[in-house]
Amino acid sequence: MKNSIFKTMMIILGTITVLGAAALVLVLNMSEGQADGERDIDEIVESSMTTEDITTDIEGGDYVRISFRVVTDSEDALNELEKRDFQMQNILIKEMATMEGKDFSSDLDNLEEEVKARLNELMTEGQITEVYTVDKVLQ
Incomplete structure (x- = not known):
């Protein structure tokens, strides 16, 4: 048993x-x-935003009109980024003001990485995972 x-x-x-x-x-x-x-890709689109066109002068007297797609890691981070829109525009303008026209032809990767790093310093609800240049006109 x-x-x-x-x-x-x-x-x-x-x-x-x-x-x-x-x-x-x-x-x-x-x-x-x-x-x-x-x-x-659907998750990426849902947690990202496209900036308005930003037109600013750059080193050397040229002008650039540019917009970016900023991807976050969550919806909470996207909501925070939308509230920080003015800070994001400030970072973009300051970063572009030190660049020259040739940098916009060959060195956009560095700009995207710098913007990503500077935005992540501000974020509290999540992180920026990618910054893509989606439109650019140099005059």
Whole structure:
């Protein structure tokens, strides 16, 4: 009798262990895209905003009209960024004022990274994950 109960308990424990391991494997594989930081394009669009066209003078007397798409990591961060719109425009104008016309032809990556870093210093509800230049006219 004791042998039969022991065997039954071992079978039940073995079954629970196998089911638990299978569930763990499924959970880890299902959330793999999220763990890698990959986001679906719809999520990116929902948590990003496009700035208004900003026209400003730059080093050397030229003018530039430019707009950016700023991507955040969450809806809360997007709401905060929308409230900080005036600070974002201030950062953009100050960063562009020190650039020359040739920088806008070949060095926009540095501008995007600098804007991202400066905005992240201000953010409290999340982070800026990317800044994309979506429109640019140099005169």
